[in-house]
Amino acid sequence: MALRDEFSKLYRKRDWPALHSALDAAAPYDAEERCCVAYWRATALEAEDRCLEAIDVLTANRDDFSCKTMVHADIAENLRRLGRDLEAIDELSKAPMDEEMERYRALVVDAKYLLAHLLATNGLDVEPSLLDEIPENYIHITSRGKRITKADLLAMIPGKSPGCGCLQAR
Structure with a gap:
């Protein structure tokens, strides 16, 4: 999936503004892509020590994840x-x-x-x-x-x- 590759690359660079911009610009069309966006956003927020925001993202999108x-x-x-x-x-x-x-x-x-x-x-x-x-x-x-x-x-x-x-x- 192209989205996953792009997010992963930005995450590895620790370029949080660029990653959040890419996540904001993503237009997921199904549960799998919504899950991908939510996962990378929560992962980035956690890496930025924004744990409460990461929890909010995970909670709001929990139904899109296959593995609860x-x-x-x-x-x-x-x-x-x-x-x-x-x-x-x-x-x-x-x-x-x-x-x-x-x-x-x-x-x-x-x-x-x-x-x-x-x-x-x-x-x-x-x-x-x-x-x-x-x-x-x-x-x-x-x-x-x-x-x-x-x-x-x-x-x-x-x-x-x-x-x-x-x-x-x-």
Whole structure:
């Protein structure tokens, strides 16, 4: 899709005014193109630390996205960046992860990781079944490029250190 290529190029350049102009000029004719425009606008707003605006864009356009879990996860990530972790957990709890796991496995695993990380960070219980669905070699890459492994996550949870066999025992 030509729109996606143009937006991606401008995003990589971090040319926010040009990207927003291109997004404003886009005339999406179907849900897929509306989704593309909404995705790139929300992604740019997040990169500009305009998290509330990114949440508004995602919320307003959530019906155009095929993977609803991704929208919930992106909203949750923006809430997390705003220091609103409990709201982020609530947002992720509404995501249809189980229903979308087969079709959008990678996106759902990312959302499950984010949920487990938020729960652990806030001292809340992380269900073993949630951890079991995250592959042992999983690496979460944040929007800022930071890499976090499942081992890093397990180290945050009392009694769940990597290699302890706690996941295999369930």
